[in-house]
Amino acid sequence: MTTFESFWISCKDGYQLAAQYYPATDHTKKFPILICPATGITKGFYHSFAEWLNQQGYRVLSFDFRGIGQSLHGELKDSNASINDWGLLDIPAAIETLLNRTQAEKIIILGHSAGGQLLGINPHYNKVAKVVAIAGSTGHVKGLKGKTKLLAPLMFNVIFPVSSLFKGYGATQFIGMGENLPKNVAKQWAEFCSKPGYVMNAIGKSIYNDYHQEINCPITSIWASDDEIATRANVKDLLRLYPNATTHLIELNPKEHGYKQIGHMSMFKKSHHKLWPILENELKL
Numbered sequence: 001m002t003t004f005e006s007f008w009i010s011c012k013d014g015y016q017l018a019a020q021y022y023p024a025t026d027h028t029k030k031f032p033i034l035i036c037p038a039t040g041i042t043k044g045f046y047h048s049f050a051e052w053l054n055q056q057g058y059r060v061l062s063f064d065f066r067g068i069g070q071s072l073h074g075e076l077k078d079s080n081a082s083i084n085d086w087g088l089l090d091i092p093a094a095i096e097t098l099l100n101r102t103q104a105e106k107i108i109i110l111g112h113s114a115g116g117q118l119l120g121i122n123p124h125y126n127k128v129a130k131v132v133a134i135a136g137s138t139g140h141v142k143g144l145k146g147k148t149k150l151l152a153p154l155m156f157n158v159i160f161p162v163s164s165l166f167k168g169y170g171a172t173q174f175i176g177m178g179e180n181l182p183k184n185v186a187k188q189w190a191e192f193c194s195k196p197g198y199v200m201n202a203i204g205k206s207i208y209n210d211y212h213q214e215i216n217c218p219i220t221s222i223w224a225s226d227d228e229i230a231t232r233a234n235v236k237d238l239l240r241l242y243p244n245a246t247t248h249l250i251e252l253n254p255k256e257h258g259y260k261q262i263g264h265m266s267m268f269k270k271s272h273h274k275l276w277p278i279l280e281n282e283l284k285l
Contacts, residue, residue, distance in 0.1 A: 038176025077168025
């Protein structure tokens with residue numbers, strides 16, 4: 001049985017994003033949920049979790065960022081998509097679409113990694129009732145740990161420039177870092193993570209409207225103690241950007257929940273469904 005409707009979201013600049021909407025005819029939750037994906041991760045990755053949320057009474061929308069998955073139109077090497085576009089155009093369009101479909105006053109963003117890191121440049125920030133950031137952090141290279149601390153400089157300084165030059169895109173698939181990325185996304189990812197503050201590194205250069213100070217909705221950050229990217233230091237580095245928001249931090253230890261690992265990606269996997277009620281509890285206001 002199909003639990004969702006597939007359709008296209010039209011952004012302000014006319015770009016079409018592939019989306020999936022999970023309606024709940026007997027919905028009991030006031031605010032619908034917008035699942036914003038991680039860098040290079042498609043909406044299909046969140047399907048099982050979205051279905052489960054839907055069964056709990058939530059109306060849910062998931063989508064692919066431009067240049068990723070079904071939202072890539074044409075050859076990857078020809079894509080001009082950027083992280084700026086994701087925050088300035090894609091997420092706002094998804095918010096408008098979800099509001100129109102549900103007639104709700106506001107939505108809740110459940111953002112995974114990059115999907116939970118772009119609220120401060122989102123012109124529709126005032127239509128967001130709450131943000132639950134899963135593995136959301138600035139990804140600052142100095143705050144990384146484990147193998148990722150060694151891999152990131154190689155990826156940012158060697159793999160991305162070389163693959164962008166010769167292939168026209170940022171090669172990530174072969175190292176298990178999601179789908180290959182549009183060259184501008186790869187370039188910005190490297191730039192944003194090279195210094196503290198992530199997207200703040202684009203303010204005044206390629207982004208001219210900064211809403212971080214105006215945001216006062218609650219922000220909950222949930223990360224795993226074995227996450228090599230969203231470390232405690234990098235999570236705190238992200239939350240400091242929202243001085244007027246009420247922030248709540250939840251660190252999950254894999255062993256305490258019966259898992260060998262959680263890391264950066266596993267919270268949304270079926271194998272880790274025992275964690276889902278923890279995530280869902282934070283969607284309540």
